[in-house]
Amino acid sequence: MSNYNWCHGPNCHTQETQSRVRGSGDNKVLRTRRIKEDSNYRTHERYNMFNYFCGNNCLFDYIRLHLQEIVNIAPRREALETPIKVVKEKYESQRYEWNGDNSRYVPYTATRTTIKSVDNDNG
Ligand SMILES: [Zn+2]
Numbered sequence: 527m528s529n530y531n532w533c534h535g536p537n538c539h540t541q542e543t544q545s546r547v548r549g550s551g552d553n554k555v556l557r558t559r560r561i562k563e564d565s566n567y568r569t570h571e572r573y574n575m576f577n578y579f580c581g582n583n584c585l586f587d588y589i590r591l592h593l594q595e596i597v598n599i600a601p602r603r604e605a606l607e608t609p610i611k612v613v614k615e616k617y618e619s620q621r622y623e624w625n626g627d628n629s630r631y632v633p634y635t636a637t638r639t640t641i642k643s644v645d646n647d648n649g
Contacts, residue, residue: 529563535584609644
């Protein structure tokens with residue numbers, strides 16, 4: 527069984543590439559690319575976006591054309607938050623100093639800020 531999808535890019539059939547040329551004689555056309563499902567080299571995941579789009583250009587053309595409808599599927603009405611701890615640590619470092627004649631390393635205490643995730647029971 528070979529399932530396939532037509533590329534969903536709205537402009538796919540306007541791109542001038544040999545791979546899209548179909549027909550014979552004076553009846554030639556540029557045709558939307560056909561994508562064999564589950565057989566493309568990118569991945570074998572069934573719901574991978576590249577089962578529906580032949581490439582990034584067609585994917586983004588589709589998103590641009592249908593952006594509002596896509597966003598309406600799962601609108602974000604509030605900000606999400608991830609609990610974290612912000613840890614500030616002091617550590618000994620050195621900076622390079624040049625006075626015109628000589629150079630030397632001068633020690634100083636630097637500060638490093640690290641964001642750490644917090645374990646919670648929500649998994
Ligand atoms: Zn396409």
